[in-house]
Amino acid sequence: MNDATQVEAARLERQTDEGAQELRRVEREVVVTGGLWPDEDETTIVNMGPQHPSTHGVLRVMLELEGETVLQLKPVIGYLHTGMEKTGEELTYVQGATNVTRMDYLSPLSNELVWSMAVERLLDVDVPPRAVWMRMLLVELNRMASHLLFQATNGMDIGALSMMIYGWREREEVLRLIETVTGLRMNNNFIRPGGVAADLPDGFDHDVLAVCDLVEKGVSDYESLLNQNPIWIERMVGVGTISREQAIALGASGPILRSTGFEWDLRRAQPYLAYDDVEFDVIYTQNGDCYDRFLIRLYEILESVKIVRQCVAKMPGGDYRVQDRKVTPPPRARIDESMEALIHHFKLFTEGFKVPAGETYVAVESPRGEIGCYLVSDGTGKPARMHIRGPSFYNLQTMAPMAEGSMIADTVAIISSVDPVMGEVDR
Amino acid sequence: MGMEQVSHNFLTGRLEDLVRWARRNSMWPATFGLACCAMEMMATGGAHYDQARFGMEVFRASPRQADLMVVAGRVSQKMAPVLRQVYDQMVEPKWVISMGVCASSGGMFNNYALVQGVDQIVPVDVYVPGCPPGPETLLHGILTLHEQVRSGEILQRRGEGRGAGIQIAQLDGQPVAQPTGVTLSPTAR
Amino acid sequence: MPDDTAREAIHEDDASPDPIGEPAGPTIGDEVAAAVVERFPDAVFHDSHGQAVVYVNAGIWHDVAAFLRDEQQFTQCIDVTVVDHLRDETRLAVEGVAPERFEVVANYLSHPRNRRFRVIAQVSVNEPTVASLVDLYPGVDFAEREVFDLFGIRFDGHPDLTRILMPDDWDGYPLRKDDAPARVPVTFKGSPGPR
Numbered sequence: 001m002n003d004a005t006q007v008e009a010a011r012l013e014r015q016t017d018e019g020a021q022e023l024r025r026v027e028r029e030v031v032v033t034g035g036l037w038p039d040e041d042e043t044t045i046v047n048m049g050p051q052h053p054s055t056h057g058v059l060r061v062m063l064e065l066e067g068e069t070v071l072q073l074k075p076v077i078g079y080l081h082t083g084m085e086k087t088g089e090e091l092t093y094v095q096g097a098t099n100v101t102r103m104d105y106l107s108p109l110s111n112e113l114v115w116s117m118a119v120e121r122l123l124d125v126d127v128p129p130r131a132v133w134m135r136m137l138l139v140e141l142n143r144m145a146s147h148l149l150f151q152a153t154n155g156m157d158i159g160a161l162s163m164m165i166y167g168w169r170e171r172e173e174v175l176r177l178i179e180t181v182t183g184l185r186m187n188n189n190f191i192r193p194g195g196v197a198a199d200l201p202d203g204f205d206h207d208v209l210a211v212c213d214l215v216e217k218g219v220s221d222y223e224s225l226l227n228q229n230p231i232w233i234e235r236m237v238g239v240g241t242i243s244r245e246q247a248i249a250l251g252a253s254g255p256i257l258r259s260t261g262f263e264w265d266l267r268r269a270q271p272y273l274a275y276d277d278v279e280f281d282v283i284y285t286q287n288g289d290c291y292d293r294f295l296i297r298l299y300e301i302l303e304s305v306k307i308v309r310q311c312v313a314k315m316p317g318g319d320y321r322v323q324d325r326k327v328t329p330p331p332r333a334r335i336d337e338s339m340e341a342l343i344h345h346f347k348l349f350t351e352g353f354k355v356p357a358g359e360t361y362v363a364v365e366s367p368r369g370e371i372g373c374y375l376v377s378d379g380t381g382k383p384a385r386m387h388i389r390g391p392s393f394y395n396l397q398t399m400a401p402m403a404e405g406s407m408i409a410d411t412v413a414i415i416s417s418v419d420p421v422m423g424e425v426d427r
Numbered sequence: 428m429g430m431e432q433v434s435h436n437f438l439t440g441r442l443e444d445l446v447r448w449a450r451r452n453s454m455w456p457a458t459f460g461l462a463c464c465a466m467e468m469m470a471t472g473g474a475h476y477d478q479a480r481f482g483m484e485v486f487r488a489s490p491r492q493a494d495l496m497v498v499a500g501r502v503s504q505k506m507a508p509v510l511r512q513v514y515d516q517m518v519e520p521k522w523v524i525s526m527g528v529c530a531s532s533g534g535m536f537n538n539y540a541l542v543q544g545v546d547q548i549v550p551v552d553v554y555v556p557g558c559p560p561g562p563e564t565l566l567h568g569i570l571t572l573h574e575q576v577r578s579g580e581i582l583q584r585r586g587e588g589r590g591a592g593i594q595i596a597q598l599d600g601q602p603v604a605q606p607t608g609v610t611l612s613p614t615a616r
Numbered sequence: 617m618p619d620d621t622a623r624e625a626i627h628e629d630d631a632s633p634d635p636i637g638e639p640a641g642p643t644i645g646d647e648v649a650a651a652v653v654e655r656f657p658d659a660v661f662h663d664s665h666g667q668a669v670v671y672v673n674a675g676i677w678h679d680v681a682a683f684l685r686d687e688q689q690f691t692q693c694i695d696v697t698v699v700d701h702l703r704d705e706t707r708l709a710v711e712g713v714a715p716e717r718f719e720v721v722a723n724y725l726s727h728p729r730n731r732r733f734r735v736i737a738q739v740s741v742n743e744p745t746v747a748s749l750v751d752l753y754p755g756v757d758f759a760e761r762e763v764f765d766l767f768g769i770r771f772d773g774h775p776d777l778t779r780i781l782m783p784d785d786w787d788g789y790p791l792r793k794d795d796a797p798a799r800v801p802v803t804f805k806g807s808p809g810p811r
Contacts, residue, residue, distance in 0.1 A: 083540030168473030251755025
């Protein structure tokens with residue numbers, strides 16, 4: 001091997017992309033010997049992504065194939081790494097919600113919720129009941145929107161293209177509802193440490209119930225369209241199976257864990273907010289395949305509708321945020337007449353409030369599983385460390401055992417049924 | 428002119444207008460969703476906002492079949508070479524919409540991981556503000572682009588004023604492959 | 617297909633004690649923490665806002681995990697992360713723990729007992745190494761790679777300790793406090809003139 005080939009090999013090695021260690025080794029041999037793929041190696045390596053229609057964003061998957069059978073699957077991530085944990089250390093606790101909400105962009109309110117709950121635990125602040133119920137209402141609405149989106153994209157990935165349109169149709173209505181409360185369709189920054197940003201608008205009850213009816217009707221449409229559809233069943237049943245032991249070992253949570261016959265939902269197991277006071281069922285199935293995960297997400301929409309209805313019925317009155325001027329800003333009107341209110345307002349939005357030194361981990365159930373926030377404070381107005389345990393990040397690892405031995409066409413169904421949100425995986 | 432033999436009705440016009448009209452009315456976007464904005468981009472394609480009204484409902488998975496790249500979301504350092512490659516794979520004429528503040532300027536994430544503005548990598552035609560921009564905003568951006576296409580040159584990119592005075596340098600120091608008949612230099616016109 | 621009896625067996629003692637330990641007095645109020653401290657006498661229990669935390673030496677990181685998994689029914693290691701305490705203004709002082717710059721944090725979850733537990737180890741910047749937990753909890757594979765990628769903490773025994781989020785040829789560990797945040801100065805480019 002002369003110098004030129006060495007240089008060439010080094011150049012190619014640099015050009016091959018990150019994370020594909022196995023692949024790179026083979027490529028080096030190819031470059032060095034100058035030949036084709038080694039004869040004894042009958043497998044093909046196929047790269048999917050990061051720009052691929054079915055990979056839900058910028059997920060990249062390396063597949064080792066023998067014919068059309070997948071021998072190995074390796075997810076390669078990091079294409080959406082945004083450095084949010086670093087940015088989070090430079091933002092105050094008030095601003096932090098703006099940051100975390102952009103991680104899991106399909107359920108931003110869950111992110112805000114877990115962040116706010118972590119900050120509140122460090123502050124030892126109790127949130128007034130109306131804020132608790134409002135949070136629950138919004139998070140469940142968000143869960144509906146997220147699962148509706150799953151129905152749309154999952155349908156598109158499997159080939160039921162009309163699902164794409166139907167899913168968006170209902171999701172749009174839910175988003176419009178969220179917009180009337182929070183002012184934004186996504187990345188709401190509405191749940192903040194100490195409560196929520198604003199009260200519910202007038203006439204909200206009526207709108208919510210109307211949307212609930214609409215979503216229920218949508219779900220029954222999907223049921224009749226998909227549940228017994230032979231093509232759908234052919235593509236989904238028995239595809240991407242995972243056992244309960246594997247799912248637990250790989251750190252899976254949410255619908256993936258529940259699809260393996262394990263009734264585990266943090267809303268029920270370790271209740272937060274007011275989930276103790278509402279009635280809902282934890283949906284779980286036994287087979288651990290793509291079809292089960294689809295069913296779980298479909299019927300969780302109905303459970304969320306149930307919770308939302310109860311929230312509307314039981315919504316308590318009172319404050320929607322803590323009346324502690326060190327944590328929440330004074331009402332806008334007070335700023336004009338009170339010097340103190342002005343100072344509080346100014347301090348809160350420039351320096352933020354100080355949080356006593358300490359550390360905590362808080363977890364809630366997001367549409368994708370357990371989202372956790374590990375928060376470390378050093379007594380200043382900005383966190384010393386802010387770490388979000390994204391459920392998709394861990395769930396992604398279950399793709400490898402699911403895909404092993406399946407056909408390459410099933411990989412798309414498997415990726416889709418894991419429902420990863422790359423913003424949360426890469427943060 | 429011998430037109431007496433033509434049995435059908437016909438209109439006369441300029442070829443340029445015809446080309447612009449065709450380009451404007453069948454501009455196929457590439458599926459290049461990155462982050463939050465991708466959701467809004469897909470919502471724009473959904474039933475309610477219905478991008479099909481502008482002849483744009485066909486999101487092409489292959490960049491070779493697409494005319495428009497909507498950079499929807501934050502571009503990380505790791506994604507930047509991929510993005511550039513996808514752009515290079517698109518055939519001319521091609522346009523880029525930078526959707527959302529992250530793609531346009533890095534947005535709130537001014538840190539080690541993000542490219543501070545996709546215009547450092549590819550030339551951008553329209554910037555759409557918002558975090559994320561709603562479907563209405565994106566539609567406005569698309570219509571703005573359509574207007575540019577309608578009034579633009581058909582054989583040349585409009586150099587001056589395009590994007591933000593971008594110097595395109597290939598990331599690993601290789602010269603930029605210039606498609607024939609197209610100049611990307613900001614000064615040429 | 618998993619059978620129902622196994623599931624019920626798992627849930628058998630769901631109703632068992634309060635998931636989050638009560639604030640400890642002079643004795644350790646948390647039974648898992650008490651068991652850990654009994655087994656590993658160097659371990660220090662700390663009640664962190666009602667959550668049971670045990671500070672251990674980095675040397676027994678793997679042993680504690682094995683103990684929690686095999687004898688205390690902790691079925692998942694839900695998260696592994698690191699805190700860099702380089703620039704802390706005040707730092708949470710736990711009696712009996714010699715602070716180092718890095719803290720490796722592992723959060724455990726027990727499904728059968730329906731409770732959580734946290735283990736923290738101090739790791740110095742000169743020898744940033746702890747044992748990998750991948751052989752016990754395969755799910756921490758990505759998490760440990762992420763910590764390695766962003767903090768440069770090495771996990772002994774990890775099968776594939778490579779960068780996961782940053783590009784392979786990236787220099788430095790971006791989440792360390794002394795790593796430059798690589799801020800790009802905000803510049804305002806001249807606005808394009810009228811055409």
